[in-house]
Amino acid sequence: MVLTSRGAATRRRIVTGAAALFRERGVAQVSLDDIRAATATSKSQLFHYFPGGRSELLLAVAEHEAEQVLADQQPLLGDLTDWRKWQAWRERIIKIYDEQRAGCPLSALTAHLSQADPAAAQKIVIRMNERWQAHLATGVRALSDSGEIDPATDPDQTAATIMTAIVGGATLLQATDSMTYLELALTQALNSLRR
Protein backbone atom coordinates (compact mmCIF):
# COMPACT_ATOMS: atom_id res chain seq x y z
CA MET A 1 0.00 0.00 0.00
CA VAL A 2 1.40 3.41 -1.00
CA LEU A 3 0.64 6.00 1.69
CA THR A 4 0.56 9.77 1.52
CA SER A 5 2.86 11.42 4.06
CA ARG A 6 -0.18 12.13 6.19
CA GLY A 7 -1.29 8.49 5.86
CA ALA A 8 2.19 7.31 6.81
CA ALA A 9 2.10 9.55 9.88
CA THR A 10 -1.27 8.13 10.97
CA ARG A 11 -0.07 4.57 10.46
CA ARG A 12 3.06 5.35 12.46
CA ARG A 13 0.97 6.85 15.27
CA ILE A 14 -1.10 3.65 15.48
CA VAL A 15 2.00 1.43 15.49
CA THR A 16 3.90 3.38 18.15
CA GLY A 17 0.75 3.71 20.27
CA ALA A 18 0.13 -0.03 20.06
CA ALA A 19 3.80 -0.73 20.85
CA ALA A 20 3.58 1.41 24.00
CA LEU A 21 0.40 -0.41 25.15
CA PHE A 22 1.95 -3.83 24.49
CA ARG A 23 5.03 -2.87 26.48
CA GLU A 24 2.91 -1.56 29.32
CA ARG A 25 0.28 -4.28 29.68
CA GLY A 26 1.52 -7.32 27.73
CA VAL A 27 0.45 -8.32 24.21
CA ALA A 28 -2.36 -10.66 25.27
CA GLN A 29 -3.94 -7.99 27.50
CA VAL A 30 -4.44 -5.40 24.73
CA SER A 31 -7.47 -5.41 22.40
CA LEU A 32 -7.92 -3.55 19.11
CA ASP A 33 -10.44 -1.35 20.94
CA ASP A 34 -7.77 -0.42 23.51
CA ILE A 35 -5.45 0.55 20.67
CA ARG A 36 -8.16 2.60 18.95
CA ALA A 37 -8.88 4.43 22.19
CA ALA A 38 -5.22 5.12 22.97
CA THR A 39 -4.42 6.35 19.47
CA ALA A 40 -7.72 8.20 18.78
CA THR A 41 -8.37 6.06 15.70
CA SER A 42 -11.74 5.07 14.23
CA LYS A 43 -12.60 1.48 13.30
CA SER A 44 -12.56 2.33 9.60
CA GLN A 45 -9.14 4.02 9.91
CA LEU A 46 -7.69 1.01 11.68
CA PHE A 47 -9.14 -1.27 9.01
CA HIS A 48 -7.80 1.02 6.27
CA TYR A 49 -4.21 0.76 7.51
CA PHE A 50 -4.40 -2.83 8.76
CA PRO A 51 -6.96 -4.70 6.61
CA GLY A 52 -5.53 -7.97 7.98
CA GLY A 53 -6.63 -6.98 11.50
CA ARG A 54 -4.84 -7.81 14.71
CA SER A 55 -2.18 -10.13 13.24
CA GLU A 56 -1.20 -7.55 10.60
CA LEU A 57 -0.91 -4.89 13.31
CA LEU A 58 1.15 -7.25 15.49
CA LEU A 59 3.55 -7.75 12.57
CA ALA A 60 3.90 -4.01 12.05
CA VAL A 61 4.62 -3.50 15.77
CA ALA A 62 7.16 -6.35 15.71
CA GLU A 63 8.94 -4.63 12.79
CA HIS A 64 8.90 -1.41 14.78
CA GLU A 65 10.35 -3.15 17.86
CA ALA A 66 13.04 -4.83 15.73
CA GLU A 67 14.02 -1.36 14.47
CA GLN A 68 14.05 -0.24 18.09
CA VAL A 69 16.50 -2.99 19.11
CA LEU A 70 19.03 -1.53 16.67
CA ALA A 71 18.09 2.13 17.27
CA ASP A 72 18.68 1.68 21.03
CA GLN A 73 22.31 0.79 20.23
CA GLN A 74 22.89 3.79 17.97
CA PRO A 75 24.94 5.81 17.28
CA LEU A 76 27.45 3.43 18.92
CA LEU A 77 26.60 0.35 16.85
CA GLY A 78 27.18 2.16 13.55
CA ASP A 79 30.55 3.56 14.61
CA LEU A 80 32.57 0.72 16.15
CA THR A 81 35.82 2.08 14.73
CA ASP A 82 38.13 1.63 17.72
CA TRP A 83 38.38 -0.43 20.85
CA ARG A 84 37.21 2.35 23.14
CA LYS A 85 33.98 2.58 21.12
CA TRP A 86 33.48 -1.16 21.33
CA GLN A 87 33.73 -0.86 25.11
CA ALA A 88 31.16 1.95 25.15
CA TRP A 89 28.81 -0.16 22.99
CA ARG A 90 29.30 -3.10 25.38
CA GLU A 91 28.28 -0.87 28.33
CA ARG A 92 25.22 0.25 26.36
CA ILE A 93 24.14 -3.36 25.70
CA ILE A 94 24.48 -4.25 29.39
CA LYS A 95 22.45 -1.18 30.37
CA ILE A 96 19.67 -1.89 27.85
CA TYR A 97 19.17 -5.44 29.04
CA ASP A 98 19.57 -4.58 32.70
CA GLU A 99 16.74 -2.05 32.38
CA GLN A 100 14.62 -4.34 30.27
CA ARG A 101 15.10 -7.51 32.36
CA ALA A 102 12.48 -10.11 31.43
CA GLY A 103 10.48 -7.63 29.37
CA CYS A 104 11.94 -7.95 25.85
CA PRO A 105 9.16 -6.38 23.75
CA LEU A 106 10.25 -8.05 20.50
CA SER A 107 10.33 -11.57 21.89
CA ALA A 108 6.91 -11.03 23.51
CA LEU A 109 5.54 -10.17 20.08
CA THR A 110 7.28 -12.92 18.15
CA ALA A 111 6.05 -15.45 20.73
CA HIS A 112 2.49 -14.40 19.81
CA LEU A 113 3.23 -14.23 16.09
CA SER A 114 4.85 -17.66 16.07
CA GLN A 115 1.38 -19.09 16.49
CA ALA A 116 -0.41 -16.89 13.90
CA ASP A 117 2.30 -16.39 11.28
CA PRO A 118 5.62 -18.10 12.11
CA ALA A 119 7.17 -17.38 8.68
CA ALA A 120 6.56 -13.63 8.94
CA ALA A 121 7.86 -13.50 12.52
CA GLN A 122 10.96 -15.41 11.47
CA LYS A 123 11.56 -13.00 8.57
CA ILE A 124 11.51 -9.98 10.90
CA VAL A 125 14.01 -11.56 13.29
CA ILE A 126 16.29 -12.76 10.47
CA ARG A 127 16.32 -9.32 8.83
CA MET A 128 17.14 -7.63 12.14
CA ASN A 129 19.90 -10.16 12.87
CA GLU A 130 21.44 -9.59 9.45
CA ARG A 131 21.58 -5.84 9.95
CA TRP A 132 22.91 -6.19 13.51
CA GLN A 133 25.54 -8.66 12.36
CA ALA A 134 26.54 -6.40 9.43
CA HIS A 135 27.15 -3.49 11.81
CA LEU A 136 29.31 -5.67 14.08
CA ALA A 137 31.22 -7.12 11.10
CA THR A 138 31.96 -3.57 9.88
CA GLY A 139 33.29 -2.78 13.34
CA VAL A 140 35.49 -5.89 13.38
CA ARG A 141 36.85 -4.93 9.95
CA ALA A 142 37.69 -1.44 11.27
CA LEU A 143 39.67 -2.92 14.19
CA SER A 144 41.42 -5.23 11.78
CA ASP A 145 42.28 -2.39 9.35
CA SER A 146 43.70 -0.21 12.09
CA GLY A 147 45.82 -3.09 13.40
CA GLU A 148 44.04 -3.30 16.76
CA ILE A 149 43.24 -7.00 16.26
CA ASP A 150 44.66 -9.98 14.39
CA PRO A 151 44.02 -9.29 10.66
CA ALA A 152 43.17 -12.97 10.14
CA THR A 153 39.98 -12.53 12.23
CA ASP A 154 36.89 -13.42 10.20
CA PRO A 155 34.54 -10.40 10.55
CA ASP A 156 31.28 -12.23 9.77
CA GLN A 157 31.98 -15.20 12.00
CA THR A 158 33.13 -12.94 14.82
CA ALA A 159 30.02 -10.80 14.45
CA ALA A 160 27.81 -13.92 14.57
CA THR A 161 29.60 -15.12 17.71
CA ILE A 162 29.15 -11.78 19.49
CA MET A 163 25.45 -11.73 18.58
CA THR A 164 25.02 -15.27 19.87
CA ALA A 165 26.59 -14.23 23.19
CA ILE A 166 24.08 -11.38 23.49
CA VAL A 167 21.07 -13.49 22.52
CA GLY A 168 22.15 -16.28 24.89
CA GLY A 169 22.71 -13.80 27.70
CA ALA A 170 19.34 -12.14 27.06
CA THR A 171 17.54 -15.50 26.94
CA LEU A 172 19.14 -16.60 30.22
CA LEU A 173 18.29 -13.20 31.72
CA GLN A 174 14.63 -13.81 30.87
CA ALA A 175 14.80 -17.34 32.25
CA THR A 176 16.75 -16.66 35.46
CA ASP A 177 16.63 -12.89 36.07
CA SER A 178 20.45 -12.90 36.34
CA MET A 179 22.69 -10.56 34.30
CA THR A 180 25.77 -12.76 34.91
CA TYR A 181 25.47 -14.77 31.70
CA LEU A 182 25.19 -11.73 29.44
CA GLU A 183 28.06 -9.93 31.14
CA LEU A 184 30.41 -12.92 31.11
CA ALA A 185 29.63 -14.05 27.57
CA LEU A 186 29.92 -10.58 26.07
CA THR A 187 33.17 -9.87 27.93
CA GLN A 188 34.58 -13.18 26.79
CA ALA A 189 33.52 -12.66 23.16
CA LEU A 190 35.14 -9.22 23.08
CA ASN A 191 38.29 -10.33 24.95
CA SER A 192 38.86 -13.19 22.56
CA LEU A 193 38.45 -10.72 19.68
CA ARG A 194 41.27 -8.64 21.06
CA ARG A 195 43.65 -11.45 21.82
Add this chain to the structure above:
Amino acid sequence: MVLTSRGAATRRRIVTGAAALFRERGVAQVSLDDIRAATATSKSQLFHYFPGGRSELLLAVAEHEAEQVLADQQPLLGDLTDWRKWQAWRERIIKIYDEQRAGCPLSALTAHLSQADPAAAQKIVIRMNERWQAHLATGVRALSDSGEIDPATDPDQTAATIMTAIVGGATLLQATDSMTYLELALTQALNSLRR
Protein backbone atom coordinates in the same frame (compact mmCIF):
# COMPACT_ATOMS: atom_id res chain seq x y z
CA MET B 1 3.09 -36.46 48.37
CA VAL B 2 4.88 -39.70 49.26
CA LEU B 3 4.23 -42.36 46.62
CA THR B 4 4.53 -46.13 46.78
CA SER B 5 6.83 -47.55 44.10
CA ARG B 6 3.74 -48.56 42.14
CA GLY B 7 2.31 -45.06 42.54
CA ALA B 8 5.58 -43.54 41.40
CA ALA B 9 5.54 -45.78 38.33
CA THR B 10 1.99 -44.69 37.45
CA ARG B 11 2.88 -41.03 37.89
CA ARG B 12 5.94 -41.52 35.70
CA ARG B 13 3.83 -43.21 33.03
CA ILE B 14 1.47 -40.23 32.94
CA VAL B 15 4.34 -37.72 32.76
CA THR B 16 6.27 -39.50 30.00
CA GLY B 17 3.04 -40.13 28.05
CA ALA B 18 2.08 -36.47 28.30
CA ALA B 19 5.62 -35.42 27.31
CA ALA B 20 5.42 -37.59 24.18
CA LEU B 21 2.02 -36.09 23.22
CA PHE B 22 3.27 -32.52 23.79
CA ARG B 23 6.32 -33.20 21.62
CA GLU B 24 4.17 -34.73 18.89
CA ARG B 25 1.29 -32.26 18.70
CA GLY B 26 2.35 -29.13 20.59
CA VAL B 27 1.37 -28.21 24.16
CA ALA B 28 -1.71 -26.14 23.25
CA GLN B 29 -3.14 -28.97 21.13
CA VAL B 30 -3.23 -31.58 23.91
CA SER B 31 -6.10 -31.86 26.42
CA LEU B 32 -6.19 -33.74 29.72
CA ASP B 33 -8.59 -36.18 28.03
CA ASP B 34 -5.99 -36.85 25.31
CA ILE B 35 -3.44 -37.59 28.02
CA ARG B 36 -5.83 -39.88 29.88
CA ALA B 37 -6.56 -41.80 26.68
CA ALA B 38 -2.88 -42.11 25.69
CA THR B 39 -1.78 -43.26 29.14
CA ALA B 40 -4.84 -45.39 30.02
CA THR B 41 -5.51 -43.32 33.13
CA SER B 42 -8.86 -42.67 34.79
CA LYS B 43 -10.03 -39.18 35.77
CA SER B 44 -9.68 -40.00 39.47
CA GLN B 45 -6.15 -41.37 38.95
CA LEU B 46 -5.10 -38.22 37.11
CA PHE B 47 -6.61 -36.08 39.87
CA HIS B 48 -4.89 -38.23 42.53
CA TYR B 49 -1.42 -37.62 41.09
CA PHE B 50 -2.03 -34.06 39.87
CA PRO B 51 -4.62 -32.44 42.15
CA GLY B 52 -3.61 -29.07 40.69
CA GLY B 53 -4.80 -30.18 37.25
CA ARG B 54 -3.28 -29.17 33.94
CA SER B 55 -0.79 -26.61 35.27
CA GLU B 56 0.58 -29.07 37.83
CA LEU B 57 0.97 -31.70 35.12
CA LEU B 58 2.68 -29.16 32.84
CA LEU B 59 5.17 -28.41 35.62
CA ALA B 60 5.90 -32.12 36.11
CA VAL B 61 6.45 -32.57 32.36
CA ALA B 62 8.71 -29.48 32.28
CA GLU B 63 10.79 -31.02 35.08
CA HIS B 64 10.96 -34.25 33.11
CA GLU B 65 12.07 -32.38 29.95
CA ALA B 66 14.69 -30.45 31.93
CA GLU B 67 16.07 -33.81 33.12
CA GLN B 68 16.01 -34.93 29.51
CA VAL B 69 18.13 -31.96 28.36
CA LEU B 70 20.91 -33.17 30.66
CA ALA B 71 20.29 -36.91 30.10
CA ASP B 72 20.64 -36.42 26.32
CA GLN B 73 24.19 -35.19 26.91
CA GLN B 74 25.18 -38.11 29.13
CA PRO B 75 27.45 -39.94 29.71
CA LEU B 76 29.64 -37.32 27.94
CA LEU B 77 28.59 -34.32 30.07
CA GLY B 78 29.52 -36.07 33.32
CA ASP B 79 32.94 -37.15 32.08
CA LEU B 80 34.60 -34.13 30.45
CA THR B 81 38.03 -35.17 31.69
CA ASP B 82 40.14 -34.53 28.60
CA TRP B 83 40.02 -32.45 25.44
CA ARG B 84 38.97 -35.33 23.20
CA LYS B 85 35.92 -35.88 25.40
CA TRP B 86 35.04 -32.19 25.23
CA GLN B 87 35.11 -32.47 21.44
CA ALA B 88 32.84 -35.51 21.54
CA TRP B 89 30.43 -33.63 23.82
CA ARG B 90 30.50 -30.67 21.41
CA GLU B 91 29.53 -33.00 18.53
CA ARG B 92 26.71 -34.40 20.64
CA ILE B 93 25.33 -30.91 21.36
CA ILE B 94 25.38 -30.00 17.66
CA LYS B 95 23.61 -33.26 16.78
CA ILE B 96 20.91 -32.81 19.45
CA TYR B 97 20.00 -29.31 18.30
CA ASP B 98 20.28 -30.15 14.61
CA GLU B 99 17.74 -32.94 15.08
CA GLN B 100 15.53 -30.84 17.31
CA ARG B 101 15.58 -27.64 15.22
CA ALA B 102 12.76 -25.30 16.29
CA GLY B 103 11.14 -27.98 18.45
CA CYS B 104 12.76 -27.49 21.86
CA PRO B 105 10.26 -29.32 24.13
CA LEU B 106 11.36 -27.55 27.30
CA SER B 107 11.02 -24.03 25.93
CA ALA B 108 7.58 -24.89 24.48
CA LEU B 109 6.49 -25.86 28.00
CA THR B 110 8.08 -22.95 29.83
CA ALA B 111 6.46 -20.56 27.33
CA HIS B 112 3.08 -21.94 28.45
CA LEU B 113 4.04 -22.04 32.12
CA SER B 114 5.32 -18.45 32.05
CA GLN B 115 1.71 -17.36 31.86
CA ALA B 116 0.29 -19.70 34.52
CA ASP B 117 3.17 -19.96 36.98
CA PRO B 118 6.26 -17.93 36.00
CA ALA B 119 8.05 -18.49 39.32
CA ALA B 120 7.77 -22.28 39.09
CA ALA B 121 8.89 -22.28 35.44
CA GLN B 122 11.87 -20.11 36.32
CA LYS B 123 12.85 -22.42 39.18
CA ILE B 124 12.96 -25.46 36.86
CA VAL B 125 15.17 -23.65 34.34
CA ILE B 126 17.46 -22.24 37.02
CA ARG B 127 17.91 -25.66 38.64
CA MET B 128 18.70 -27.26 35.28
CA ASN B 129 21.17 -24.49 34.42
CA GLU B 130 22.93 -24.91 37.75
CA ARG B 131 23.40 -28.62 37.23
CA TRP B 132 24.49 -28.15 33.61
CA GLN B 133 26.94 -25.45 34.64
CA ALA B 134 28.29 -27.59 37.49
CA HIS B 135 29.05 -30.44 35.07
CA LEU B 136 30.87 -28.06 32.71
CA ALA B 137 32.79 -26.45 35.59
CA THR B 138 33.93 -29.90 36.75
CA GLY B 139 35.14 -30.56 33.21
CA VAL B 140 37.02 -27.26 33.07
CA ARG B 141 38.66 -28.09 36.42
CA ALA B 142 39.75 -31.48 35.04
CA LEU B 143 41.43 -29.83 32.03
CA SER B 144 43.07 -27.37 34.36
CA ASP B 145 44.31 -30.09 36.73
CA SER B 146 45.79 -32.14 33.90
CA GLY B 147 47.56 -29.08 32.50
CA GLU B 148 45.59 -29.04 29.23
CA ILE B 149 44.48 -25.43 29.80
CA ASP B 150 45.69 -22.32 31.60
CA PRO B 151 45.34 -23.07 35.35
CA ALA B 152 44.17 -19.47 35.91
CA THR B 153 40.93 -20.24 34.01
CA ASP B 154 37.87 -19.63 36.21
CA PRO B 155 35.81 -22.86 35.97
CA ASP B 156 32.45 -21.35 36.93
CA GLN B 157 32.73 -18.32 34.66
CA THR B 158 33.93 -20.46 31.78
CA ALA B 159 31.07 -22.89 32.30
CA ALA B 160 28.57 -20.00 32.31
CA THR B 161 30.06 -18.64 29.08
CA ILE B 162 29.84 -22.01 27.32
CA MET B 163 26.23 -22.41 28.43
CA THR B 164 25.38 -18.94 27.17
CA ALA B 165 26.87 -19.83 23.77
CA ILE B 166 24.64 -22.90 23.59
CA VAL B 167 21.49 -21.09 24.73
CA GLY B 168 22.17 -18.22 22.30
CA GLY B 169 22.81 -20.63 19.46
CA ALA B 170 19.65 -22.60 20.28
CA THR B 171 17.55 -19.43 20.51
CA LEU B 172 18.85 -18.20 17.15
CA LEU B 173 18.26 -21.67 15.69
CA GLN B 174 14.62 -21.40 16.74
CA ALA B 175 14.36 -17.88 15.34
CA THR B 176 16.20 -18.39 12.04
CA ASP B 177 16.40 -22.16 11.44
CA SER B 178 20.17 -21.77 10.96
CA MET B 179 22.74 -23.88 12.86
CA THR B 180 25.57 -21.41 12.10
CA TYR B 181 25.26 -19.42 15.34
CA LEU B 182 25.38 -22.46 17.60
CA GLU B 183 28.32 -24.01 15.74
CA LEU B 184 30.36 -20.79 15.65
CA ALA B 185 29.68 -19.74 19.23
CA LEU B 186 30.37 -23.15 20.71
CA THR B 187 33.57 -23.56 18.68
CA GLN B 188 34.72 -20.12 19.75
CA ALA B 189 33.91 -20.73 23.43
CA LEU B 190 35.85 -24.01 23.42
CA ASN B 191 38.76 -22.62 21.39
CA SER B 192 39.20 -19.70 23.75
CA LEU B 193 39.16 -22.18 26.63
CA ARG B 194 42.12 -23.98 25.12
CA ARG B 195 44.16 -20.95 24.25
